[in-house]
Amino acid sequence: MSDRPDRDPFENELRRTLRSEGDRIDDPTADRVLERIHQRVGRRRVHRRYGAFIATAVMLAAIAVVVPLVGPSTPVDQATDVPRLGRSADDPGRDSEAFEVETPRPPSGLTADREPLRTVRTAPTRRTAGAPVTAENVQVSSVTGASSDEYYLSASATCGGQTCNVLGYADRSESPRFTVLPGNARLAHTVRFSGDGHVGWATNGAATFRTDNGGEAWIRLRQPAGVEVQALDAWGDQLWAMGSKGAEPVVLNEVVGGTALQELTPPGALTPEPELAVALGEDAFGATLAGVSSEFAYTTDGGTQWSMSDIGCEPVDLSATLGAVWALCDEATPTLVRSLNQGRTWDQPESFTDMVAPDASTTVAAVSADTAFVASGSQGWVVESSAVIPASGLGEGPYVYVGFTTESVGYVIDRDGDLCRTDDGGRTWSAVDLP
Numbered sequence: 001m002s003d004r005p006d007r008d009p010f011e012n013e014l015r016r017t018l019r020s021e022g023d024r025i026d027d028p029t030a031d032r033v034l035e036r037i038h039q040r041v042g043r044r045r046v047h048r049r050y051g052a053f054i055a056t057a058v059m060l061a062a063i064a065v066v067v068p069l070v071g072p073s074t075p076v077d078q079a080t081d082v083p084r085l086g087r088s089a090d091d092p093g094r095d096s097e098a099f100e101v102e103t104p105r106p107p108s109g110l111t112a113d114r115e116p117l118r119t120v121r122t123a124p125t126r127r128t129a130g131a132p133v134t135a136e137n138v139q140v141s142s143v144t145g146a147s148s149d150e151y152y153l154s155a156s157a158t159c160g161g162q163t164c165n166v167l168g169y170a171d172r173s174e175s176p177r178f179t180v181l182p183g184n185a186r187l188a189h190t191v192r193f194s195g196d197g198h199v200g201w202a203t204n205g206a207a208t209f210r211t212d213n214g215g216e217a218w219i220r221l222r223q224p225a226g227v228e229v230q231a232l233d234a235w236g237d238q239l240w241a242m243g244s245k246g247a248e249p250v251v252l253n254e255v256v257g258g259t260a261l262q263e264l265t266p267p268g269a270l271t272p273e274p275e276l277a278v279a280l281g282e283d284a285f286g287a288t289l290a291g292v293s294s295e296f297a298y299t300t301d302g303g304t305q306w307s308m309s310d311i312g313c314e315p316v317d318l319s320a321t322l323g324a325v326w327a328l329c330d331e332a333t334p335t336l337v338r339s340l341n342q343g344r345t346w347d348q349p350e351s352f353t354d355m356v357a358p359d360a361s362t363t364v365a366a367v368s369a370d371t372a373f374v375a376s377g378s379q380g381w382v383v384e385s386s387a388v389i390p391a392s393g394l395g396e397g398p399y400v401y402v403g404f405t406t407e408s409v410g411y412v413i414d415r416d417g418d419l420c421r422t423d424d425g426g427r428t429w430s431a432v433d434l435p
Contacts, residue, residue: 129182129209130216133159135166138178138434139417142190144234145405146197149173152215154181154189154202155417155434165189167202167215168434172423175433182209182218192234199237201254203229208241210258222260227252229261231274233285238302240285242274251277251287253303264303268295275363278318280325280342288315298343311337313349321366321404328364328374336364336372336383354388355381361398361415365426368407373426375399375412382426393429394420 127133135157143153149171157166157178164185168176181189187204194200202209202218205228209218223229227250229243239254241261249270252261269290271277277287286298293314299306313329315337320326325343329335334355338347355374362376371384378397382389397414404410410422412429419432 127159127164127180129180129218130211131180133164133166133178133180135159135164135168135178136435138166138168138176140168140413140419140434141188141417142192142401143403143411143413143419144191144193144200145403145409145411146193146195148406148409150197151405151411152191152193152197152200153419154191156188157435165204167191169214172421175435179215181215182220183207190232192232192239194234194237196237201232201234201239203232203241205229205243208232208261210239210254212258219259221254221258224250224252224261224263227261227263231277233277233279235279235281235284238279238282240277240279242270242277242287244272249290251285251303253285264299266297266299266303266306267308268297270297275317276315278320278325280320281322284342286318286325286343288318296343296346300342307344309339309343309345311346313337316362317364319364319366319372319403321368324366324369326364326366326372328362334362334374334376336374338369338372340369350386352381352383352388354390355379361400363399363402365402365404365410367404367410367425371407371425373402373404373410375402380412380426380429389427391422391426391429395429395431 135155137158138155139157140153140155143151145151151170153168153176155166155168157164159166162185165181165183165187166178167181168178170176181202183189183202183204184206187206189202189204191200191202198212198214200211200215208221208223208229210221211218224245226245227243229241229252231242233240241252243250243252249272251264251266251270253264254260255262266287271288271290278285280286280298283302284298284300285303286296288311289295289297294311296309296311297306298309311327311329313327313331313335315327316330317328318325323340325339327337327346329337329349331351333351333353335349335351337349339345356376356379362374365373367373367382371382373391374381374383375394375397378394380391380394380399382391394412395414395418399412399414401413402410404426408423408425410426412420419434420429421432422429
């Protein structure tokens with residue numbers, strides 16, 4: 001039975017239409033046709049209601065399954081064990097390594113905006129001071145001998161594709177082995193070692209460090225505030241340093257116990273040129289004074305008391321060995337002056353016409369009480385008892401450092417960081433093979 005009103009305007013209109021089109025309907029009675037229509041419509045309504053009931057039941061069942069998996073305390077992004085893009089499958093919450101992530105391509109026939117490749121970069125490798133390292137492109141900045149066979153050097157290098165500062169150690173029969181120096185990898189270092197080969201020091205200017213085991217471990221020395229160290233010199237297990245505090249030159253030494261540098265107070269203003277300061281022996285140190293070209297201030301008691309002497313000419317470099325201090329003077333003709341008593345008195349300056357005039361690269365190294373070595377540009381000379389002997393095998397130069405460990409063994413460093421060695425007192429030199 002129909003649930004419609006008895007007098008439906010739409011039904012009345014349909015009834016009139018059926019009656020006027022009676023010739024097109026098999027059933028001659030319009031009321032019977034309408035009854036059939038109502039029956040079919042009723043069946044369709046029942047089917048639709050039943051289908052809606054089934055769909056609702058399926059949806060409720062799905063929700064009942066999902067809800068236990070994603071509870072109130074479980075983040076949605078952890079409700080699956082599928083690894084996320086750019087994460088480790090073992091650690092979905094933290095990147096375990098760098099991944100290069102690309103936006104997935106859309107299916108064929110579709111378009112999507114694509115982002116460029118995004119690379120997750122890892123931080124530069126942190127290296128522990130004293131750790132062994134493979135060094136390449138080594139450029140030497142300083143060298144110090146521990147014995148006739150052993151030497152240490154500081155150098156800038158490439159370690160695993162990154163800039164590094166390294167300490168090299170070797171004896172004459174092997175290539176240097178390298179370890180990491182402490183401090184900023186982009187600042188040049190200077191090293192000095194004592195004769196026992198264990199105690200040593202390194203500085204990059206901003207910080208100074210000490211080792212007691214040949215560079216395997218380092219401690220940082222306390223440094224006076226505002227002081228930048230420019231040069232180191234050592235005698236035995238004693239360290240001396242030249243530096244600056246603003247525009248003022250300063251001289252420092254290491255306090256007993258090896259924990260800090262302390263500033264000393266010599267008479268007058270010291271020279272701002274570190275090469276004009278030198279360790280003279282145990283507890284002894286000396287340097288020229290600024291503005292007084294030939295005046296030399298020295299101490300023989302660790303810096304407590306200072307005295308003055310006159311070198312006799314204006315030095316451009318100083319070097320000392322056991323028993324003698326040598327000064328190379330800035331004269332039209334190369335001139336050497338010697339002191340045999342730690343700078344208290346000086347011999348008469350002696351000129352040498354067989355050498356070229358000094359320039360900015362000219363340097364002197366004390367070999368013994370009777371012998372010095374002079375390098376200028378690409379040339380070198382052994383000066384022994386007033387005799388001048390040209391050196392061979394030095395290369396192109398210019399040389400920025402010359403130093404002797406014994407009367408036979410010495411080293412020179414050129415402007416490009418190359419290293420040469422002599423075993424005959426400076427007469428002949430050969431390049432040290434460096435990676």
